[in-house]
Structures are given as C-alpha cells and as structure tokens.
Amino acid sequence: MNxxxxxxxxxxxxxxxxxxxxxxxxxxxxxxxxxxxYILMAIELIGMTMSIGSGLKNMHIVDQSILRPEAGEGEEIxxxxxETSDYSGPVEIVVEDKTLxxxxxxxxxxxxxxxxxxxxxxxxxxxxxxxxxxxxxxxYCNKRVKATWxxxxxxxxxxxxxxxxxxxxxxxxxxxxxxxxxxxQEYLYSFDLQVMPPxxxxxxxxxxxxxxxxxxxxxxEVYLPGEVGSEKINWxxxxxxxxxxxxxxxxxxxxxxxxxxxxxxxxxxxxRQQQMELEYPNIVGQLAIYIGVGLGIRDAIKRIGMSxxxxxxxxxxxxxxxxxxxxxxxxxxxxxVAMEHMANKSNNKNYKKLALLLQQxxxxxxxxxxxxxxxxxxxxxxxxxxxxKKAGEEASTKLLFPMVGLFVVIMIMVIVPALLKMQSL
Numbered sequence: 008m009n010x011x012x013x014x015x016x017x018x019x020x021x022x023x024x025x026x027x028x029x030x031x032x033x034x035x036x037x038x039x040x041x042x043x044x045y046i047l048m049a050i051e052l053i054g055m056t057m058s059i060g061s062g063l064k065n066m067h068i069v070d071q072s073i074l075r076p077e078a079g080e081g082e083e084i085x086x087x088x089x090e091t092s093d094y095s096g097p098v099e100i101v102v103e104d105k106t107l108x109x110x111x112x113x114x115x116x117x118x119x120x121x122x123x124x125x126x127x128x129x130x131x132x133x134x135x136x137x138x139x140x141x142x143x144x145x146x147y148c149n150k151r152v153k154a155t156w157x158x159x160x161x162x163x164x165x166x167x168x169x170x171x172x173x174x175x176x177x178x179x180x181x182x183x184x185x186x187x188x189x190x191x192q193e194y195l196y197s198f199d200l201q202v203m204p205p206x207x208x209x210x211x212x213x214x215x216x217x218x219x220x221x222x223x224x225x226x227x228e229v230y231l232p233g234e235v236g237s238e239k240i241n242w243x244x245x246x247x248x249x250x251x252x253x254x255x256x257x258x259x260x261x262x263x264x265x266x267x268x269x270x271x272x273x274x275x276x277x278x279r280q281q282q283m284e285l286e287y288p289n290i291v292g293q294l295a296i297y298i299g300v301g302l303g304i305r306d307a308i309k310r311i312g313m314s315x316x317x318x319x320x321x322x323x324x325x326x327x328x329x330x331x332x333x334x335x336x337x338x339x340x341x342x343x344v345a346m347e348h349m350a351n352k353s354n355n356k357n358y359k360k361l362a363l364l365l366q367q368x369x370x371x372x373x374x375x376x377x378x379x380x381x382x383x384x385x386x387x388x389x390x391x392x393x394x395x396k397k398a399g400e401e402a403s404t405k406l407l408f409p410m411v412g413l414f415v416v417i418m419i420m421v422i423v424p425a426l427l428k429m430q431s432l
Contacts, residue, residue, distance in 0.1 A: 119147035141168040286325030288387035295380035
C-alpha cells in the first residue's frame with residue numbers, strides 16, 4: 008500500500024479515536040469544559056493537516072524530480088529516507104543553485120551598474136558635489152551580484168559611506184572602485200567622486216570643525232570657539248525638561264485622582280458584595296436551623312451574633328451585619344426596625360430580601376417562617392454553586408495567559424533554531 012495512503016488512514020483513525028475518547032470523557036464527567044474539547048480537536052486537526060502536508064510532499068517525490076534553487080540563492084540541503092537492498096535510512100542531498108550563462112551574468116553586471124548609479128549618491132545631488140554620506144551596498148540584483156568597495160586611500164570616505172569631515176578642508180576627488188562578483192566571474196567598475204567641504208550651517212560640518220579645533224588644542228582648559236568660518240556660535244546647555252515633565256505628570260495625577268479613587272471604591276464595594284454573597288448561604292442555613300428547633304427570630308439572631316463574635320471577622324461583612332443586628336435586638340430595638348436597619352446597612356439585594364422575609368413571614372408563625380427559610384436556603388445553595396462555578400471559570404481564564412505565554416516560548420524554541428539553520432544554509 009502507498010505510504011501516503013497509510014499516513015492518511017492513520018490520521019483518520021487517530022481523529023475518529025480522539026472524537027470517541029472525548030465523547031466518553033464528557034459522558035463520564037471527566038471533562039466538563041467545552042473549550043477543553045475544542046483545544047483537543049484543534050490539536051488533532053493541526054496534526055492531521057501537518058501529516059497530510061508531509062504526505063503530499065512525499066507524493067511529489069515519487070517522480071524523483073527536485074526543483075533547483077534560483078541563481079544566487081545558494082545550495083540547498085535536503086533530507087530523505089531511502090530504501091535499497093543493502094541500506095535503509097536517512098540521506099542528505101546537496102542541490103546547488105542554477106548556473107547562469109555568460110550572457111545572463113553580463114546582463115546582471117549591467118543591471119548592477121545601473122543600480123549603483125541610481126543609489127550611490129544617497130542624499131547628494133551629483134557626483135561632483137558630495138557633501139553628505141553616500142550609499143554603498145554589499146549586493147545588487149536581489150543579492151545575486153556581490154560588491155566590494157574601495158574609496159581612494161580610505162581616509163575620507165569610510166567603508167559604510169560616512170565622510171570624515173575633519174579631513175575635508177577643500178574639495179577632493181576620490182577615486183572609487185567596486186568589484187562586482189557573480190558566480191565565478193568578476194567585473195571592476197570605477198568612477199570618481201568630488202567631496203566638498205560641508206556648509207558650516209550643517210550639523211556635520213560644525214561638529215567636524217569644532218572637534219578638529221578641540222583635538223588640536225592640547226591645553227588643560229579648552230575654550231569653545233566663538234565662530235566657525237564666518238558663522239558666529241552662541242553656546243547653550245541642552246534644555247532640561249525633567250521639572251516641567253514632573254509638573255505635568257503631577258497635574259495629570261491630580262486630575263486622575265477622583266477617577267482612581269472612584270475605581271478603587273467600586274472595586275472595594277464589589278469585593279464587599281462578593282464576600283457578603285459568599286456568607287449569605289451560611290447565615291440563611293443557621294437561621295433555618297435555629298428557628299426550625301423552636302427559637303424565635305430574636306433569639307435565633309442573638310445566638311448567631313454571639314457565635315460570630317468569637318470568630319475573626321475582619322473581612323466578613325455579612326457576619327458583621329448579623330452581629331450589629333444581634334446587638335440592636337439585645338438593646339431592645341423592635342424586630343421590624345432592626346430588619347430595616349439591616350437592609351439599609353447591607354445594601355445587598357439578598358440581605359434586603361432576607362430582612363423583608365423575616366418581617367413579613369415572622370408574623371405568620373414559625374412554621375411559615377421555617378418553610379420560607381428552607382426555600383431561601385435552597386436558592387442560596389444554588390447561588391453558592393453558581394458563584395463557585397464562576398470563580399472556577401475566572402481562575403481558568405487567568406491560567407490561560409501563562410499557558411499562552413508557555414506556548415509562545417515553546418514555539419520560539421522550535422522556530423528560532425530552524426530559522427538560524429536556514430540562514431546558515
């Protein structure tokens with residue numbers, strides 16, 4: 008059977024097996040998050056695509072034809088697995104790039120010279136007036152023609168095209184030669200540049216003249232020149248805007264303070280509400296138990312408040328409300344008024360509902376109140392489950408970012424060596 012067909016058949020079996028396994032895991036309750044299934048299926052599909060792509064490459068090799076790299080791209084090293092009567096294993100094949108004819112190389116030299124004439128000036132106007140750095144490149148014609156530059160004695164024009172203005176006191180003619188090389192053939196192209204002293208109004212010229220002046224002065228104390236050529240110079244220290252920047256940042260901070268304070272308050276209120284909702288099911292459950300065994304509302308709340316006083320309730324806002332409610336009832340405040348105070352202080356819909364429930368149902372006797380509290384206890388338990396599920400989803404979302412970061416690191420570890428190997432080839 009063809010190797011590509013075997014590869015495709017194995018991919019299909021793996022994909023079907025993964026689908027069946029995922030369905031079983033979901034059915035057994037081992038996997039509860041749908042996104043986990045999506046990730047697994049995505050991994051299977053990516054692996055299937057890569058495997059099919061590899062199979063298509065193998066199918067392409069059946070006719071034993073290899074595309075040779077274009078001229079100038081360099082040789083390419085290919086790895087294959089072979090089978091003969093005596094050997095079975097990997098081999099490396101070196102495929103050199105295409106060889107150009109003499110006419111094609113001559114045409115490339117001609118195009119390279121045209122590129123040199125069009126790019127060597129840089130920001131200059133003509134070869135007879137070079138006052139700015141020139142632009143010598145190391146290759147032309149899409150890197151198929153290599154270039155080696157020489158600029159006279161190399162004192163005025165550097166290999167990268169920069170000009171040493173300290174050596175340009177008057178106009179100079181600099182002979183330039185560039186050796187073009189394509190495959191095994193070479194061509195020498197020569198021309199002249201006339202480097203002019205830069206205008207003293209330009210930064211490069213001023214820096215060159217001043218640095219030359221300071222370099223020639225060997226005294227311990229150096230005076231900055233008052234003029235360069237015919238231009239007078241007023242020396243000033245660079246302006247420091249740190250103080251102004253600090254003032255602007257201070258103003259911005261002052262403007263943002265109310266918004267920051269409001270955001271922090273909202274965050275604090277949200278955290279308080281969340282904590283109160285976490286405590287609510289326990290409070291309702293305790294009320295249902297105490298009232299169910301025959302205690303009145305006042306006595307039940309007092310017992311709950313006294314039990315909370317012995318605990319660490321620094322960030323337990325629901326318990327604090329129950330302690331305050333218990334103290335008010337101990338001081339003789341009526342149950343109706345105490346419930347009103349609890350509803351207003353809590354500013355939470357669940358505690359307001361509980362206060363209203365105790366106000367309305369408490370007058371109908373303990374039996375009605377116990378039934379209402381038991382229903383509320385069931386709702387509170389469901390609310391606790393929803394909060395736990397929500398907290399788990401938030402935790403999984405927070406863990407997603409480190410996982411993505413780890414995936415990026417792994418991809419970099421895989422891709423970077425491959426890219427470096429390609430560059431070395």
